[in-house]
Amino acid sequence: MNSEISSQDINTLKRTNTELKRALKHFIEVAPNTGPLSVQINNIKEALKSNEAMFTFASLVEQYAKMKKNFDNVDYQAQKKDVNSFKSLIKKVSDKNLSTNQQEKVEDILSEISLQQPAHVLLIGAGKALEYLASDLANVRDSSSIVVSEGDITTEETGVVAADIHLASKKLLKDVVIVSKQLAKTYPNDKFISNVLHEASNVKEGKGNFFASINLLERTTTYLTLLIQQERCAAEEMLNDIHANLVDAFNRTTVIQSIVESSKDEGNRVTNNMVTELKNMEVKARAIDTIEGMQRHIKDSVTLLSDIMNDYAKTQNEIHLTHEATINELTHKIESTSSFVDKLEKKLNVAEEVSLIDELTTVGNRKGYVLRINKERKDWQASKQPLALMVIDVDRFKSINDSYGHSIGDQVLKCLGQTLKKHIRSTDYVARYGGEEFVIILPATDLGKTVQIARKIRDVVNSLKFELRKKNKVLKITCSFGISTFTDKNSNSTEVFNAADKALYQAKESGRDAIVVAKDEQMVDIELEKEIV
Template identity: 25%
Template sequence: MVSSSPYSSLIDNEKFLYKLVIQLLIFSQGSHKLLEPHLLSIGTKLRNGANLQDLSHELQAVSKTLLHISKQTKQDVDEAESDTTALQDDYVMGRLDELLAEVEVPLRFHQQTSMLKQKLRANHSEKAYKKVIDSAITLLLNIKDYGVSEKKGIDVFLEDLTEQLDEIGQQAEMAGQANQLSIDNRDTLNTEIHRQVGNLKSSTQSAQELSILKTHTSEHLDRLLAQLLEHKQMEDDRQQEVQRKIDLMTQKLQDLETETESLRTRLKIEHDKALCDPLTGLPNRLAYNSRAEMELSRWKRYRAPLSLVIWDIDYFKRINDDYGHKAGDKTLALIGQLLLNNCRETDFAARYGGEEFVMLMPNTQEHQALEMAENIRKMIQNCGFNSNGEDINLTLSCGISEFKEDDQLDDVFVRADQALYQSKQHGRNQCTIYVE
């Protein structure tokens, strides 16, 4: 058996590497623009009969290029992951902001909610981001616990009210019984008087001497007087007890009236707050849903024209980004007041959420609603809004739809929203009627 020499093995290895370089060249063609010049150079040298030593410089260049591409790819992946994470963070923050705008926030949590909204709209580090999320969750749980506590408080009040009403009923029943007893005692006294008078009459008729008659008469009169005095004392005591019970019932009824009025006031305040957007002072989405249901029922009954307008602030995010969220809040408050001040008494304007507003216009056809909307749009465009002395180009777009046969609220809203989208697509700062 003849063993191969080191020189022979070296030649075999070189052939293998040579084939490997050719396969790599074929496989890598068109894979990356940075590799193409080196691959073309290697291909040219191979066709001219170059060996591995002749290709060493180009192969080193390929190696460096591959290393550079690998680093660049990793950096692109990291940036993509970072962008994805940032988008996810923005989405979570946006959803929390919308949730806090829609949730019914009790008065005691308004300041905390306002501060949290400002934090939600600010740029955050990873640590601050987690704190904001935790704060939002804690706030929502506190609002939930407060709502449960308020419900328990009302339940306790109603239980106490029931007990006090039962007690008043018992007192009234006892007063009635005392009154009946008084009537019974009066009947007994009348019977006894009749009996004593009858005895006195019999004694008078049977008396033989004046002295005996006087004695019998005196005894009967004494007994009558004693019974009358006893009856009077019993009636006085009973009347005092009845009066005491009546006074007690009167006081309890007054206390209940005071507590009920206090609860009614609290509930009205909370109800009004629940239907009001604290930033703009306009009714909120909950109030809109209630009013829209009422207007829909009225429209179905009388068939008077009814139109819906959806407003949206143009480039609102740009206002927040360029001028800050305080300017954004100021913009929302201004738009809310302008919409409220420039609609009719019969119209209903509300903040639907975010930078969107809605307006219900009873007894108004869509072309009439368009005319009114155009006047409002032009007025807002020329309102001269500024932040810290810097003018801000403030415009609104809107979509309009009139209620049609067999419409439900969602049908009209979807059409108006599509018309709003058309306004945005055609350049913003305009009003559009939905056309099928």
């Protein structure tokens, strides 16, 4: 029984030995003839040719293990080289002119690559990146249209690419929405404006949106021209009515003057008649020699004088009634015209106030800033009280628009405008100067106090958080500040603003989220110079 078991074991070992030899021959056939494994491969070839009994199972396993270890080492070095090459290629891609989102996708791939990862994981990461870039390019392609024929392109370089058209479309739509919202406030019951606003708000990105934007802009411009013409006609009619009322009032004044003059003439006529009659009475009285005759004369004379006075009173009463009716009518027309002018003045005041407010942020706009700084400058020249200017700009705002979209950028500007408005004094004035740049006018405020206010605003801005639910992120922002003041040497509004703007640029250059003061023709970072006098 034991001999049978031993015989089976030996046969099993022989078969195993044969299989291992076959496996080693296969490895040798595919292995390179040169390189670090060539010596061991040659030794194995010689051993396989021998039929010596010492070439046992253990020796074959040992040779196999050594060869596999060396193969694994070669594979590792090759994989390391391939991974480094892969990283180098991805790095070259990241140096291209990519959008912010594309740049972030490439950086994510680089951060996830390591030698410990199997090859298929790297391929999956690269595949996802290619899928994203292809999708991004497809979106740009789908949203682009042929704007010139092939012949035009070959004859003259236009300088316009599809991406430019796509961005222009979005900008046009945004402008149409802003104009429509402003018109809707002025004309809340106008259906045409409401329809344009609705259409502009619901235009989807894709093919044809450029022409849809142009169409909406053309319709809005045409209708706005019509509204201006209507307003002009209404204004002309209104001025004509005012002119007519004024002319009528003047004419009525002339009538009253005529009535007064006629009343005066009537009084003179009565006075002359009475004087004449009294003289006649005196002449007649001298010729009467009896009492009875004198009595009759006196009675007749009194009756005559009484008739003259009654006629005068009646005439004066008629004149008075006519005078009173004319004055009442004239007073009513003047009051009506005055009321109309008051209402018009209120509307003009409201329209002027609206024209000085930024539509998005509801703080002052550039026109409002110009009017206010001119007023404050005159007050400064008269009183010589300090007057400071602070210019604020959102850091890396373009990347916010590129990464999260213009709607998020608008929310940031809107929130910042309200934050600035909330944290300044009632005597100060804040306006959106343009884009992501704001300016604050600080009357009766010296340089030190202005820096304190800037620090306070910076702390509040740095604490703001914008939750992006769709991207599951929280966006935080910072701002750079530039400050300047009116002085005897620097008394022009433009010069003071330019100085503050240069200080702002210096704050950007020094790393952003900084406050720089233009002082004595020098730029001073408040973090480097703690005391600003």
